[in-house]
Amino acid sequence: MTPEAQITCDVVVVGTGAAGMMAGLAAAGSGARVYVISKMPHRAPSPTTRAYGDITWSSEETTDELFRQVVETGGFLNDQRRVRQFAAAVPSVLNKLRIVGCQFDAPKPAGEGMPGTVRWSYRGVDAGEELLQRFNDGSAATHMWLFAATQVLVNDGAVCGLAALGLKAREPVIFRCPCVILATGGGAAAFERTDNPPGATGDGIAMAYEAGAELVDLELISFGYPKGRVTDVLERGEQARDELLDLGYAHYFLGGVRVDERCETTVRGLFAAGEVTGGLFGAGRLGGAALADCFIFGRQAGHNAAFDAQQRNTVIPQNLHNAACDRIEEILRGDRKPGPVQERIRRIAWQGLGPLKTHASIQRAIEELDAIEEDLAFTGGARRDEMRLAVEARHTYTVARLVAEASLQREETRGCYWRADHPEPDNEAQLRNIVLRKAKRGCELSSQPPVMTELTEPTTPRIGAGCFGYIER
Numbered sequence: 001m002t003p004e005a006q007i008t009c010d011v012v013v014v015g016t017g018a019a020g021m022m023a024g025l026a027a028a029g030s031g032a033r034v035y036v037i038s039k040m041p042h043r044a045p046s047p048t049t050r051a052y053g054d055i056t057w058s059s060e061e062t063t064d065e066l067f068r069q070v071v072e073t074g075g076f077l078n079d080q081r082r083v084r085q086f087a088a089a090v091p092s093v094l095n096k097l098r099i100v101g102c103q104f105d106a107p108k109p110a111g112e113g114m115p116g117t118v119r120w121s122y123r124g125v126d127a128g129e130e131l132l133q134r135f136n137d138g139s140a141a142t143h144m145w146l147f148a149a150t151q152v153l154v155n156d157g158a159v160c161g162l163a164a165l166g167l168k169a170r171e172p173v174i175f176r177c178p179c180v181i182l183a184t185g186g187g188a189a190a191f192e193r194t195d196n197p198p199g200a201t202g203d204g205i206a207m208a209y210e211a212g213a214e215l216v217d218l219e220l221i222s223f224g225y226p227k228g229r230v231t232d233v234l235e236r237g238e239q240a241r242d243e244l245l246d247l248g249y250a251h252y253f254l255g256g257v258r259v260d261e262r263c264e265t266t267v268r269g270l271f272a273a274g275e276v277t278g279g280l281f282g283a284g285r286l287g288g289a290a291l292a293d294c295f296i297f298g299r300q301a302g303h304n305a306a307f308d309a310q311q312r313n314t315v316i317p318q319n320l321h322n323a324a325c326d327r328i329e330e331i332l333r334g335d336r337k338p339g340p341v342q343e344r345i346r347r348i349a350w351q352g353l354g355p356l357k358t359h360a361s362i363q364r365a366i367e368e369l370d371a372i373e374e375d376l377a378f379t380g381g382a383r384r385d386e387m388r389l390a391v392e393a394r395h396t397y398t399v400a401r402l403v404a405e406a407s408l409q410r411e412e413t414r415g416c417y418w419r420a421d422h423p424e425p426d427n428e429a430q431l432r433n434i435v436l437r438k439a440k441r442g443c444e445l446s447s448q449p450p451v452m453t454e455l456t457e458p459t460t461p462r463i464g465a466g467c468f469g470y471i472e473r
């Protein structure tokens with residue numbers, strides 16, 4: 001057995017996108033010993049580095065309007081407590097970013113007395129990278145690239161560490177820490193067609209689920225389309241299915257890990273921020289709101305995790321430690337290339353769980369996924385990309401399977417979620433959050449009314465692709 005490396009710290013942040021870098025900055029700024037890790041090489045593309053750079057903007061006066069726009073765009077599936085937090089934090093978020101040296105163009109309100117968006121001033125493909133470099137330079141956290149997290153370690157219902165595969169040294173790495181922040185982004189690259197760069201495979205969603213945390217509305221995924229084509233194809237319903245599959249791409253995960261107002265999941269010490277989380281945006285989001293989400297809640301997760309880490313000492317039980325290392329060893333010893341099985345998962349996900357799904361297509365995807373589960377065993381390899389792909393294939397499989405389970409439950413069309421066999425929104429029966437949790441005998445599903453603390457009379461849901469513009473008043 002390869003001897004594993006061990007690191008003791010207060011907080012590990014998984015992910016070096018906008019949410020992870022912000023979380024690391026905040027946690028280290030609060031005095032915690034923090035490691036921020038990424039499975040990708042330094043400066044590799046991520047959704048954050050690819051982002052166009054539009055960020056939600058609002059003044060104190062337009063906070064209530066922003067709140068209303070987020071909830072109406074989300075089809076009232078949002079957790080309104082978190083939307084209130086979000087709307088309240090937007091007016092000051094840019095100032096916090098300016099402190100670490102970020103620059104922005106002048107804000108563009110969506111209309112008279114309306115919130116709007118602002119764009120960062122760096123131009124070109126490296127804009128997001130430029131921003132992340134500012135975080136890197138300003139942070140007291142230790143950043144480590146090429147470490148692929150495999151498992152959150154939980155003992156007695158609370159986090160005690162994180163296991164990762166060190167892709168450079170080809171060894172298991174065990175972090176002993178009371179708090180982990182998942183900032184691993186969404187899972188759009190779990191689909192064959194996507195505008196997300198490789199690596200956006202929903203690893204954090206799978207790890208949270210395996211750790212026992214709740215997921216919310218995982219079926220809600222936004223697909224992008226060339227402008228002007230969506231209304232046309234949606235009107236033609238199922239006949240347009242092939243066209244939708246040829247033209248579209250998975251863009252953004254609206255659902256994900258369920259967190260409370262402190263950004264903590266239902267597992268103590270496990271925090272999450274950014275696209276990995278669900279519940280804030282419901283069934284659709286405003287353009288620019290994803291980055292604002294990362295900055296606002298990345299910061300909160302960092303502060304709260306740093307505080308919590310001081311309250312608890314942790315020990316990793318030997319059997320848990322050994323089992324986590326064994327899982328990594330299996331990948332290191334793997335003699336089957338992970339690429340082909342990963343591509344099959346992504347194809348199944350696109351065909352059966354992509355845009356315009358039906359009960360039959362989801363059911364077929366479940367059967368096809370069940371049939372290939374065994375092929376994941378023994379996948380691995382000695383090359384860095386193979387090791388990473390083997391970790392991702394396992395996570396992608398879990399995510400695809402869970403998206404399928406959740407999709408079976410939502411029988412309607414709302415926001416970015418389209419069902420050819422249920423083409424209308426159904427406020428009577430479907431105004432509910434679908435919650436997934438790992439139970440002893442497999443996936444446990446439940447549904448709960450959305451948290452409606454302020455707006456209680458749902459409007460007609462918006463339906464569309466990608467992300468939405470502001471509703472004109």
Ligand SMILES: Cc1cc2nc3c(=O)[nH]c(=O)nc-3n(C[C@H](O)[C@H](O)[C@H](O)COP(=O)(O)OP(=O)(O)OC[C@H]3O[C@@H](n4cnc5c(N)ncnc54)[C@H](O)[C@@H]3O)c2cc1C
Nearest residue numbers: 015016017018019039048052053054149185274275288291
């Ligand atoms: C083309 C495009 C344009 C966009 N434009 C905009 C825009 O203009 N405005 C807007 O608001 N939003 C935009 N978005 C959405 C927005 O960019 C993303 O939602 C946001 O950047 C996600 O940030 P994040 O920090 O949550 O995760 P990511 O940026 O996805 O970062 C995830 C990090 O986690 C790491 N990671 C994942 N799994 C593991 C693991 N197992 N172990 C270790 N590390 C791991 C990855 O390597 C990466 O560092 C756009 C998205 C795309 C694809």
